[in-house]
Amino acid sequence: MTSTSTPRLVREQGVTAPEGFRATGIAAGIKASGAPDLALVFNEGPDHGAAAVFTRNKVKAAPVLWTQQMIKTGRARAVLLNSGGANACTGPGGFQDTHATAEALAAALSQWGTETGAIEVAVCSTGLIGDRLPMDKVLAGVEAIVHEMAGGLTGGAEAAAAIMTTDNVPKQVALHHEGNWTVGGMAKGAGMLAPSLATMLCVITTDAVANAAALDQALRHATGQTFDRLDIDGSCSTNDTVLLLASGASEIAPSQADLDAAVLAVCNDLCAQLQADAEGVTKRVAVTVTGAATEDDAVVAARTIARDSLVKTALFGSDPNWGRVLAAVGMAPVDLDPDRINVLFNGSPVCVNGTGAPGARDVDLSGSDITVVVELGVGSADATIRTTDLSHAYVEENSAYSS
């Protein structure tokens, strides 16, 4: 960091914390419950640089296909997000719906006073896969939301609330570099990888001056270290999208290193908020693999453990069943020697050189935060995957989602 003051992280603020952004969320009637379901983030400029990362799922929702195309320009003037429906597996008609939504928002923004083309509008959707969106409600909502959007902190908070699905709380955060420039963000979601949960959406804004290439580098670096390493249930969504928009309104051009660090800090905090509110979570679990031959090996090994249903159910039961960690890591396609593996639960050695340590069955895992450290001892690379336990509430929540 080359900044003169220490950045300040504030969770009460989100995408409208940086200068040059307006946002809001409204209830457009997409959700049967009448809860807020349509959000808008608008970049007033003067700059409109943007970058994005998307789900790696081969089955991609219509808004992902659309936004992947428009973001190639390196520009975005607005992001429209809806909850209440993923618009995934909806065929050509679903894609037309997304396109029509972008066109409608562009027209509404133009009428409102900012000449906008559909190609400047990113679209994100989240909710049940497989149903068409109620386009009459979406289009009426688009018309209305442009008149509701506001600067200040309220707009960002409203947007964060309108993208929630199974989330219990909205997630937003802002990182202020005193008197200088700011990065803000909001996210929703409950399980993910790559960045690809079920379903994860995230919009990050900054008033820094940064071109699309700089934004792209900062975003890929940050998501690789954060959202890519949060794995709630191993399932990968059709809709995951993380967008980064820069207004340049601060007139400050941070170094790439400072921009990278700021975007990473915001993603990291949003990631922790997603983990803490994951479906059915009773334990926040960090699985760290050290001594791997490569960082990729460390990520793969940690992810294999973090996804193992037997490990996750044991942690739900506060059961220090370390043998399941060995059994899980033994299936990871990485270099390892079973006779050199050490395992620590909450810092206490439970397995040394592949064999149980004295007192291993007595380690206390009753708290809500659990660390699992696996030392492979074959190299010097390490990585951490954040996950949760597999609980009754997870099963309950996911056993009747569409019905």
Add this chain to the structure above:
Amino acid sequence: MTSTSTPRLVREQGVTAPEGFRATGIAAGIKASGAPDLALVFNEGPDHGAAAVFTRNKVKAAPVLWTQQMIKTGRARAVLLNSGGANACTGPGGFQDTHATAEALAAALSQWGTETGAIEVAVCSTGLIGDRLPMDKVLAGVEAIVHEMAGGLTGGAEAAAAIMTTDNVPKQVALHHEGNWTVGGMAKGAGMLAPSLATMLCVITTDAVANAAALDQALRHATGQTFDRLDIDGSCSTNDTVLLLASGASEIAPSQADLDAAVLAVCNDLCAQLQADAEGVTKRVAVTVTGAATEDDAVVAARTIARDSLVKTALFGSDPNWGRVLAAVGMAPVDLDPDRINVLFNGSPVCVNGTGAPGARDVDLSGSDITVVVELGVGSADATIRTTDLSHAYVEENSAYSS
């Protein structure tokens, strides 16, 4: 099949159904509950050909390391199996325990009247990973069990009961070729792959005349089609072992095709029994992928769907949430075109060309058997993975296994 009569499958019989085998199970005190925990299968000959397949986990239990070595001779005179402890992750001491167990059984069999070397004794263990076995009890049990073993059907049933861990019922089956030759088998386990569950053990016997190479071919063919395609929770055990022993006592030498078919039929039936008694099962689910580019692609795609926690919880809830099947298969590293995928639940189309079909949300999944068919439409290969739902009972059973 070149046999003259149709083989007859009988579930009340197991490893002692073929001529030339004795077996039994006793309570040796390894389990604190006092339940049966030590089983012996003894091949009286005249032949002693044998073959085996093992877990692919890099972390292998001591008895797996032992049996992998002794089976290289292509011969086995006896199999000793214990429940109540996996003897995995127990270091060099654990391996010495397995070796001492084989030595003790060889000595006891020699004293009993059959000259036996330790190298002719296969050893299998199942239970909690990480604890040493109570060797005083194991060795006393070995001494006793030799005197208890019996021919007839009772011995096989006792052996099948003594290898149970979380199993609710023993699993055994015999396939009789009338007046000719017989294949029998027993198994225990609750989740698996490759063959590798948590924990799966299986012993198959036959009185056919067959050398080790023929047995190895029959066993690999059969397990590749059955145990390798049963996937309860994606977790792979440190102890999985499937053994095939031939006594030659029938003096019938079936063709390789007949032997393959018979071993396949026995493995297939045991597989169905394992699925039906899997931990927490409320639904038996068959996931079939058709139209894949290769059979490997079909297996990988079906396995990816079968392991997906969101698919499995939806099926637990009888929720026809087909979008989750699309999201899961979209992550499989196989050739596919999202716009050509069809999905059928219990035979009813729920997704056609990647888009929801009319009535998809109304398909009845309330029964205990569910079929999921995914047509990729890119080739002509297919495969089926058997799995179960992810239920409250699964979470409950696995949240306090070691404590």
